Amino acid sequence: MTQPSRxxxxxxxxxxxxxxxxxxxFGIGGGxxxxxxxxxxxxxxxxxxxGTSVAAILPAAVxxxxxxxxxxxxxxxxAIALAAGVIVGAQIGSYLLSRVPTGFLRWLFMGFLAVVVVSLWFVVPQRDAEIEKTVLVIVLLVVTGLVTGVLSGLLGVGGGVVVVPVLMFFFGASDLIAKGTSLIMLIPGSISGTIGNSRRRNVDLRAAAVLGIAASVLSPLGSVIATHIPPxxxxxxxxxxxAFVLGQMLFKTLKKNKNS
Structure with a gap:
C-alpha cells in the first residue's frame, strides 16, 4: 500500500x-x-x-x-447487551452477505428509516428518561444488537442509525443516553470488524489512523454540543x-436496479 501524500x-x-x-x-459511527x-x-x-471507516471510528467512539x-x-x-448482540450479528451478516439477496431487506430498511425520519419531528424523548431494566428488556436489547449487526453486515450501514432511534422510541431512553450508549456499543463492533477486514485486506490502516486521530479530536466536542441542543x-x-442516509441508499438502489 502506497504512502499517503500530504x-x-x-x-x-x-x-x-x-x-x-x-x-x-449523534452517537453514530459516521460510516x-x-x-x-x-x-x-x-x-x-x-x-x-x-473497512477503513470501521477502523477509523474506533478512537472517536472511545x-x-x-x-x-x-x-x-x-x-x-x-450497551453491554447491545454489544453482545452486535458482535454475533455482524458475523452472521458477513456470512450471509454473499448468500442472501438483500434487495427486499434494503427496501424494508429504507422504509424503517423513512418512518423514523418523520417520527423524529413528532416524538420528543424526555431528557431525564431512562431505560427500564428487566430481564425481558435485556433480552430485547440483545436481539436489537443482533438485528443491528446483521443489518450492518448485509447492508453496510452503521449501527448507530438503527440503535439510537430504537433506544429512544422503543426502550424509552433520552436522546443523550441513546447516543452515548450507541457509541459504547460501537467499540467492540469496530474492533471485531477491523480484525476481520484486516484478514481480508479490506482496510487501509494508515488512512484509518489519520481519520481516527482527527475524529477523536472533535468527537468530545460533538458530545458537549449535544447536551446544549434542546431535544x-x-x-x-x-x-x-x-434523510441524507435514506437518499443515498435510495439513489444507489435505483442506480443498481437501472444498470442490472
Whole structure:
C-alpha cells in the first residue's frame, strides 16, 4: 500500500474531523457519511472505504463514549447487551452477505428509516428518561444488537442509525443516553470488524489512523454540543442526517436496479 501524500493526509484529516463531530453529536459511527466521501474525494474502492471507516471510528467512539459517560449519559448495562448482540450479528451478516439477496431487506430498511425520519419531528424523548431494566428488556436489547449487526453486515450501514432511534422510541431512553450508549456499543463492533477486514485486506490502516486521530479530536466536542441542543432540535438535526442516509441508499438502489 502506497504512502499517503500530504494532500491526501490533509483531506483524510478533514474527513475524520467531520466524522468525529457527527459521531459525538449523534452517537453514530459516521460510516454512512465517511464511506461515500472516501470514495468520492480519495478514490477508495467501496469495500476498502467501508473497512477503513470501521477502523477509523474506533478512537472517536472511545473518546466520544467517554465524554457521554463522564456526563452520566451512558446506560452501561444496555450497551453491554447491545454489544453482545452486535458482535454475533455482524458475523452472521458477513456470512450471509454473499448468500442472501438483500434487495427486499434494503427496501424494508429504507422504509424503517423513512418512518423514523418523520417520527423524529413528532416524538420528543424526555431528557431525564431512562431505560427500564428487566430481564425481558435485556433480552430485547440483545436481539436489537443482533438485528443491528446483521443489518450492518448485509447492508453496510452503521449501527448507530438503527440503535439510537430504537433506544429512544422503543426502550424509552433520552436522546443523550441513546447516543452515548450507541457509541459504547460501537467499540467492540469496530474492533471485531477491523480484525476481520484486516484478514481480508479490506482496510487501509494508515488512512484509518489519520481519520481516527482527527475524529477523536472533535468527537468530545460533538458530545458537549449535544447536551446544549434542546431535544426537539436534536431530533430535527438527526432526522436530516437520516434523510441524507435514506437518499443515498435510495439513489444507489435505483442506480443498481437501472444498470442490472
Amino acid at each position: 494532500s491526501s493526509i490533509f483531506t483524510l484529516a478533514v474527513l475524520g474531523a467531520i466524522t468525529g463531530l457527527l459521531s459525538g453529536l 454512512v457519511v465517511l464511506v461515500p466521501m472516501l470514495v468520492m474525494f480519495l478514490g477508495f474502492q467501496q469495500r476498502l472505504a467501508a 473518546v466520544g463514549g467517554i465524554g457521554y459517560g463522564v456526563q452520566g449519559n451512558v446506560d452501561w448495562i444496555a 426537539f432540535w436534536s431530533n430535527v438535526a438527526f432526522s436530516l442526517l437520516l
